[in-house]
Amino acid sequence: MRCYQVNAQNNNQPPSLLGQKSILLNVGTQGVGAEFAYGVLPNLALRGGLNFIPFKAHNVFKISGFNSTSNLSADFYNVHALADYVPVKTASWFRLVGGFAYFFKAKGDIRVIPSDDYKYGDLVLTEDQIGYVDLNVNWKGLAPYLGVAFANTFPRNKFNVSFDLGTYYLNKPKADITGTGLLEGNSSQTPQFQSNIKDYRWLPIVQINFSYKL
Numbered sequence: 762m763r764c765y766q767v768n769a770q771n772n773n774q775p776p777s778l779l780g781q782k783s784i785l786l787n788v789g790t791q792g793v794g795a796e797f798a799y800g801v802l803p804n805l806a807l808r809g810g811l812n813f814i815p816f817k818a819h820n821v822f823k824i825s826g827f828n829s830t831s832n833l834s835a836d837f838y839n840v841h842a843l844a845d846y847v848p849v850k851t852a853s854w855f856r857l858v859g860g861f862a863y864f865f866k867a868k869g870d871i872r873v874i875p876s877d878d879y880k881y882g883d884l885v886l887t888e889d890q891i892g893y894v895d896l897n898v899n900w901k902g903l904a905p906y907l908g909v910a911f912a913n914t915f916p917r918n919k920f921n922v923s924f925d926l927g928t929y930y931l932n933k934p935k936a937d938i939t940g941t942g943l944l945e946g947n948s949s950q951t952p953q954f955q956s957n958i959k960d961y962r963w964l965p966i967v968q969i970n971f972s973y974k975l
Contacts, residue, residue, distance in 0.1 A: 775853035777803040778845075781915040782975040785810070789925070789968030791837065798914060798972070804847040806914045808860075813838040821871075828876045837964075838866040843906060845914050856910040858927060867900040867931065892942020898958055902932030908966060916974040925968040934958050 908927015
């Protein structure tokens with residue numbers, strides 16, 4: 762009877778992470794991606810993978826008193842290494858996650874294009890003569906990550922779903938403004954634009970992971 766009770770208690774213990782392996786497909790605020798996870802200690806697993814998000818949108822904002830169209834594009838591509846640590850053995854569904862990523866592409870571009878001819882007295886200027894303005898921001902480089910995760914790192918059977926919440930702290934952005942035609946003078950606003958954007962370095966991560974145990 763005592764042997765039965767001991768075995769039952771052992772069966773209820775959360776499994777060790779050591780030596781376990783899985784492949785994860787994920788989707789979230791950093792786009793879509795894939796990871797490989799491997800348990801290196803009973804309560805520690807490492808994940809390595811990549812994510813990418815190409816995004817495009819049109820007419821995301823309007824400039825008061827100026828008829829224009831705007832085109833936005835954002836491209837974020839990274840490779841990353843993360844460590845999942847289970848702080849409480851009896852709560853293996855909760856993990857602390859830390860690591861870093863290298864963003865080999867991390868940029869956002871906005872082009873503002875006039876949509877009407879511009880009249881100045883008797884003079885009519887075409888869209889080509891007016892020109893356009895490009896606003897470019899680049900966060901390329903190494904970024905640390907800190908967050909938490911919910912649900913077991915490795916499936917108990919073959920499949921499971923888990924969740925990541927956290928943030929990357931991106932490289933200090935490099936920003937510039939370029940203009941053409943009559944809007945060429947806007948290039949002089951680059952220092953002010955750089956100053957305005959310098960603190961935009963947090964990339965929040967909300968992610969769903971679909972895991973397959975190897």
